[in-house]
Amino acid sequence: MKKSRILMIIGPLFLLGLFVYPLWNIRLEAPQYPIPLGMYIHINKITDELPHDVKNINLMNHYVGMKEIPEHMLEFDLFPPIIIAMVIIGVLIGFKANYKWFLGWFILMSLLGIAGVYDFYLWEYDYGHDLDPKAIMKFTNPDGTPMGFQPPLFGSKVILNFVAHSYPATGAYLMFVGMMMTLAAFFVGKAEEAKK
Amino acid sequence: MLKKALYGLAIASVAFSSCGGPSADGGKKATTGALGSSVAEKAYVAPGEYDEFYAFISGGFSGQLAVYGLPSGRLFRVIPVFSQDPEKGYGYNEETKPLLNTSHGMVPWGDAHHPDISQTGGKVDGRWVFINENNTPRIARISLKTFETEEIIEIPNSAGNHSSSFVTENSEYVVAGTRFSVPIPQRDIPISEYKGNFQGSLSFLSIDKEDGDMDLAFQIRMPGFDYDLSHPGRGKSHGWFFFTTYNTEEAHSLLEVNASQNDKDFIAAVNWKYAEQLIAEGKFTEEAVKYAENEWDESTHMATSTIKKSVKVLDASKLPGLVYFLPTPKSPHGCDVSPDGEYIIGSGKLAAELTAHSFTKIEKAIAEKNFDGEAYGIPILNYEAINAGAVKNPGLGPLHTEFDGKGNAYTTFFISSEVVKWKLGTWEVIDRHPVYYSVGHLMIPGGNSREPFGKYLVAMNKITKDRYLSTGPEVCQSAQLFNIEGDKMELLLDFPTVGEPHYAAGCPADLVHPNTTKIFKLEENNHPYVTKSEKEARVVRDGNDVHIYMTMIRSHFAPDNIEGVRVGDRVFFHITNLEQDYDVPHGFSMIGANTSELLIMPGRTETSMWYPKEVGVWPFYCTDFCSALHQEMQGYVRVSPKGSNTPLTYTLDDDPLDM
Ligand SMILES: [Cu+2]
Numbered sequence: 079m080k081k082s083r084i085l086m087i088i089g090p091l092f093l094l095g096l097f098v099y100p101l102w103n104i105r106l107e108a109p110q111y112p113i114p115l116g117m118y119i120h121i122n123k124i125t126d127e128l129p130h131d132v133k134n135i136n137l138m139n140h141y142v143g144m145k146e147i148p149e150h151m152l153e154f155d156l157f158p159p160i161i162i163a164m165v166i167i168g169v170l171i172g173f174k175a176n177y178k179w180f181l182g183w184f185i186l187m188s189l190l191g192i193a194g195v196y197d198f199y200l201w202e203y204d205y206g207h208d209l210d211p212k213a214i215m216k217f218t219n220p221d222g223t224p225m226g227f228q229p230p231l232f233g234s235k236v237i238l239n240f241v242a243h244s245y246p247a248t249g250a251y252l253m254f255v256g257m258m259m260t261l262a263a264f265f266v267g268k269a270e271e272a273k274k
Numbered sequence: 275m276l277k278k279a280l281y282g283l284a285i286a287s288v289a290f291s292s293c294g295g296p297s298a299d300g301g302k303k304a305t306t307g308a309l310g311s312s313v314a315e316k317a318y319v320a321p322g323e324y325d326e327f328y329a330f331i332s333g334g335f336s337g338q339l340a341v342y343g344l345p346s347g348r349l350f351r352v353i354p355v356f357s358q359d360p361e362k363g364y365g366y367n368e369e370t371k372p373l374l375n376t377s378h379g380m381v382p383w384g385d386a387h388h389p390d391i392s393q394t395g396g397k398v399d400g401r402w403v404f405i406n407e408n409n410t411p412r413i414a415r416i417s418l419k420t421f422e423t424e425e426i427i428e429i430p431n432s433a434g435n436h437s438s439s440f441v442t443e444n445s446e447y448v449v450a451g452t453r454f455s456v457p458i459p460q461r462d463i464p465i466s467e468y469k470g471n472f473q474g475s476l477s478f479l480s481i482d483k484e485d486g487d488m489d490l491a492f493q494i495r496m497p498g499f500d501y502d503l504s505h506p507g508r509g510k511s512h513g514w515f516f517f518t519t520y521n522t523e524e525a526h527s528l529l530e531v532n533a534s535q536n537d538k539d540f541i542a543a544v545n546w547k548y549a550e551q552l553i554a555e556g557k558f559t560e561e562a563v564k565y566a567e568n569e570w571d572e573s574t575h576m577a578t579s580t581i582k583k584s585v586k587v588l589d590a591s592k593l594p595g596l597v598y599f600l601p602t603p604k605s606p607h608g609c610d611v612s613p614d615g616e617y618i619i620g621s622g623k624l625a626a627e628l629t630a631h632s633f634t635k636i637e638k639a640i641a642e643k644n645f646d647g648e649a650y651g652i653p654i655l656n657y658e659a660i661n662a663g664a665v666k667n668p669g670l671g672p673l674h675t676e677f678d679g680k681g682n683a684y685t686t687f688f689i690s691s692e693v694v695k696w697k698l699g700t701w702e703v704i705d706r707h708p709v710y711y712s713v714g715h716l717m718i719p720g721g722n723s724r725e726p727f728g729k730y731l732v733a734m735n736k737i738t739k740d741r742y743l744s745t746g747p748e749v750c751q752s753a754q755l756f757n758i759e760g761d762k763m764e765l766l767l768d769f770p771t772v773g774e775p776h777y778a779a780g781c782p783a784d785l786v787h788p789n790t791t792k793i794f795k796l797e798e799n800n801h802p803y804v805t806k807s808e809k810e811a812r813v814v815r816d817g818n819d820v821h822i823y824m825t826m827i828r829s830h831f832a833p834d835n836i837e838g839v840r841v842g843d844r845v846f847f848h849i850t851n852l853e854q855d856y857d858v859p860h861g862f863s864m865i866g867a868n869t870s871e872l873l874i875m876p877g878r879t880e881t882s883m884w885y886p887k888e889v890g891v892w893p894f895y896c897t898d899f900c901s902a903l904h905q906e907m908q909g910y911v912r913v914s915p916k917g918s919n920t921p922l923t924y925t926l927d928d929d930p931l932d933m
Contacts, residue, residue: 130793132853137828137855141902214903
């Protein structure tokens with residue numbers, strides 16, 4: 079089998095790592111939490127980094143009126159079938175289709191990824207801004223608008239007494255590696271085609 | 275030239291001070307001299323850093339056990355053991371009350387003496403601390419996961435449980451030896467008929483390998499002496515236990531004179547391996563007794579007390595080979611076994627020298643029946659035949675010896691207020707250092723084991739007058755920390771202690787710190803009155819009993835408004851702390867309740883009982899500053915007149931809870 083096809087078959091399989099490993103990690107650091115609080119976002123659930131972290135994040139956040147971190151979201155129903163579908167399509171393309179389809183898969187997956195990140199941003203925004211009007215503590219920005227507590231999409235950010243860190247986790251890295259393999263499959267396929 | 279002369283002078287003065295006795299300047303030179311700052315550094319633990327060792331120092335008449343760090347001398351925690359402790363609700367809440375039950379009913383106080391750490395293979399293993407209660411004979415086991423008392427067993431046929439609670443090298447047994455001999459069974463006889471009618475008991479409590487559960491395995495009936503201290507054999511003498519005695523005169527009055535007449539008292543050497551064999555062969559008598567066995571259940575968060583009614587007894591007078599007496603000069607106190615198990619050191623309180631017996635020679639003397647008569651059928655071994663040597667003129671009033679594992683021994687001297695370092699085998703004095711004042715026991719971490727950690731020594735003093743800022747007639751009691759790594763002992767630190775620092779046990783922090791419990795898991799809480807979520811919170815009336823299933827979390831109780839309680843009711847607050855975060859306990863207190871607060875750890879349930887006596891609306895609140903809204907963590911109970919029909923309601927934010 080051609081090298082490009084092998085790459086295109088293996089690449090999408092890396093996405094299956096998302097069913098084992100978390101996609102993203104958000105960690106909250108503060109002097110009174112020498113061991114930071116953290117949560118992992120998977121494609122189908124949110125879990126503790128250390129036991130009871132999510133419960134304790136909810137407890138901290140309730141002072142400023144933030145909602146509890148949801149146990150269930152629509153995304154948890156949607157993401158797994160989409161990933162499965164993309165894996166199947168990717169592998170089939172790898173076996174059967176022309177190398178140009180490889181790029182097509184990569185672009186579609188990238189668009190889905192961007193949509194996912196945008197969805198994540200919307201959720202974070204809502205989580206950080208839709209505050210209980212009866213919140214125990216109310217903070218405003220220097221311009222007088224109510225302060226939001228949205229964690230950063232990517233990177234680190236100071237929120238009151240916490241430093242919030244938001245970074246990809248193992249699942250995301252596996253997905254990235256897999257997608258890069260499909261992109262490579264395209265270029266290798268193109269070169270193989272040119273040689274002929 | 276001048277420099278050289280000064281240098282020579284300094285050496286001379288050091289040499290001089292090291293061989294002298296207690297000096298007139300009170301030893302202050304050591305901390306104010308040129309080396310003063312480096313001494314301070316040796317006991318300094320920077321903010322945020324951990325101590326190297328734990329020290330578990332008994333609180334004596336406070337009945338508790340205090341936990342300190344070494345070398346800093348910082349007090350971390352007072353663990354309630356034998357005395358009620360309102361700070362923690364210990365002995366006041368319904369869950370821990372059974373721990374203080376005895377055959378005499380609930381005893382709210384105890385006299386805690388000698389802590390000892392469990393061992394595996396002759397090394398301290400950091401799993402449990404055992405400690406004895408002297409007044410109402412008991413032994414407690416404290417978990418070093420939770421730093422809580424998990425078990426207390428009363429000792430029958432015993433009085434003044436002093437030669438206790440030392441542990442054998444695989445934690446097979448912890449012992450309890452009676453200080454006072456008494457009529458057994460107790461009966462109404464003239465005190466003047468003491469001799470021959472009063473007897474002593476040495477008790478062996480087995481320890482479960484997995485959960486530490488103690489059981490009174492057997493007792494050995496002994497002559498009516500006073501049994502003072504004890505230590506297990508180890509290494510070659512493993513299988514034996516040694517107990518010092520005083521009042522072998524069997525006097526019953528003015529003991530300070532009448533119990534000091536014999537030139538020699540005894541160390542009782544007990545062959546406990548043989549005792550096990552005798553028990554297996556059925557050579558015991560089953561005696562009717564009454565004692566309480568109190569156990570904490572980690573799953574139900576609750577203690578239970580059971581009254582037990584019999585004990586297996588071996589009579590030392592009738593079972594040859596079970597016990598031998600080692601003659602030891604003048605009312606010996608400490609009974610200390612060297613790390614290799616060869617030497618048994620008797621500290622005759624009134625003797626001019628320290629006596630060391632040789633275990634090898636003891637075995638030989640037993641084999642050769644080299645006896646100097648007997649006492650109540652128990653052979654007395656020939657003193658010369660078993661004597662290994664003596665430390666001559668070491669000081670006044672020797673009490674207790676520990677070892678550094680490098681061939682040296684350290685003995686406290688009560689009357690001359692000093693610690694003396696001497697060499698095992700050659701018996702020569704190497705160093706001495708004054709202490710302030712009237713030192714009792716001393717402790718080297720791992721002291722009662724085959725492998726002492728010979729870096730620090732803690733001397734526990736009875737008197738501190740003029741040593742600290744005064745606090746009226748009662749001044750603090752104290753401990754002193756020495757570094758013993760060099761040839762000379764170096765005084766590093768004085769630190770005050772809780773109650774009388776009677777005795778201590780220590781171990782490296784690494785054995786304990788990583789294994790401690792951070793929270794109690796809610797899902798593993800099987801308390802019969804647990805409330806695992808706010809939705810389950812409720813109030814249930816059962817005749818005149820009202821059970822309030824309440825939860826607490828930052829920063830509210832649920833429910834926080836309760837109505838329908840009546841004068842004459844008995845109200846139980848069963849409160850569960852829903853937190854699952856390290857170091858977030860909440861407290862609970864009810865106005866007018868005739869008990870203490872509760873201090874409830876994350877995931878735990880505790881119960882407080884309250885008799886509402888007056889009509890009104892009465893507040894309760896959280897006593898432990900738990901969060902930014904701690905001050906708001908409060909609620910009310912409305913109390914209606916007896917017989918009124920105010921409906922039973924319970925709300926949070928004016929809503930029912932089970933929405
Ligand atoms: Cu509180």
